[in-house]
């Protein structure tokens with residue numbers, strides 16, 4: 842069923858999750874969750890929402906870089922989302938980003 846892509850094993854977890862800005866404001870700050878997950882720096886890891894192509898809407902934890910570097914900690918909070926929901930969220934993400942770009946363009950043209 843799921844066709845594995847060829848070179849995905851070389852990508853870091855971070856690049857699989859991160860894809861620019863969140864299209865919607867967070868309903869809760871990244872640190873406002875419990876029980877806390879601690880990264881290799883022994884610091885509470887923030888929980889983010891992935892907006893990547895593969896995993897839109899899936900929450901994950903990573904290093905807060907509080908010590909000035911990324912210890913490489915990465916953990917998914919959610920199981921992989923249902924394919925239909927995941928595709929729908931990806932489509933919505935793309936529409937929101939397109940509209941935001943358009944609004945920004947119109948605003949600069951107007952001023």
Ligand SMILES: [Zn+2]
Pocket residue numbers: 880881882883904905906911912913914
């Ligand atoms: Zn860390």
